[in-house]
Amino acid sequence: MVEHLIRARLATAVGGLRGSIEAALPTIAFVVVWLVTSDVRTAVIASLVPVAVLLLARLVQRQTPQYVLSSLVATALAAFFALRSGRAEDAFLPGMALSAAYLAGTLLSILGRVPAVGFLVAIGDPGYREDPLGWRRNEPLVRVSARLTWVLVCLFALRLLVMVPLYLAGQVAALGVAKIALGWPAYLAAVAVMGLILVKGATPVEREELGHEADRQL
Template structure:
């Protein structure tokens, strides 16, 4: 009789051996690529370019919203995911409303500043309550997310690592606010546009690089049942696993 026939065990298909390896796998599944960043940045480029050229807030806002809608239409024609481009359309629409309503071009950047302030507060709160924001990204990459969206929280090592990674996000939002708020108060529209682009995808890539270094350097053991595609097999008459 083999050992597998005596004791209950779990089988994993290509299961990472550490929490860090699993998080790398999940983040790769959950995050978008370069196209989403272009779709987010292009309306800002158009807004700043038109405003700098014509000093017409309504024209600049309309052009930015128009290019966002064109990008969404391209996605529809190609039958590809609308997740990122719809976010860009919504953000552009809100920014255009703020700019036109106030009559100040710099007001187009106020929603983004307020959003980053909210994210900063939210990520700090998530760490304090031991529901780290990165954990939700990890959970989104779990193929069993619909059945068990918060399964990642049962692994204490996963929570610890995700908390450390969430501090990187705290740094991202803090840097954005430290740069964007003074530019907004000074009404530096061109610099606000450049900063928004530079602090978008490039800063996000840099933060992912920091996270990647942290994940490569760490070797937190993965608790049983936390890997992707786990299949539990129990022998007849064998006791069930104790809850974590």
């Protein structure tokens, strides 16, 4: 079934607890130090310290540093905006801009009948490189992927609805809490909602090779 296939692919795409911690620590350090010192530069430096420590730990353990590197890029962008304006709340602008871009992208992908979750599923298909859009010929897969992509649309919209008013009000501490809560925990909640959709569904797979993979996941 399509649901079994997508559930298996989503499970491999979701990172672990360590990745979520690596993403959250720079924000925690930034907010705490800013609340104590009210100095943006000091808070920015503090946010970079855990990234450096976590990256070193990954390298020493010979593990993939992708989550730390992602956190490093996000932290660097946040630092640039905060230092440029001198306002701590501007550190959250890149994240909000990214959420807005994801919101637009996922919504357009549904309207264009190329739902974003469909690509996540298709990447695991052995024939993806030869025919990256071949999965669109599987109408049931497109329908299920569209329903799952709507969950992501709601997630990104929720982030903006919560964080934009806090940004406009200059609530730095609340922004930090919202960023963490609406990051990994909210993503896990979205995946849980997707899981409920997948558990309740029983859509047959049309493509034989996808059906075989789905059967292996049962």
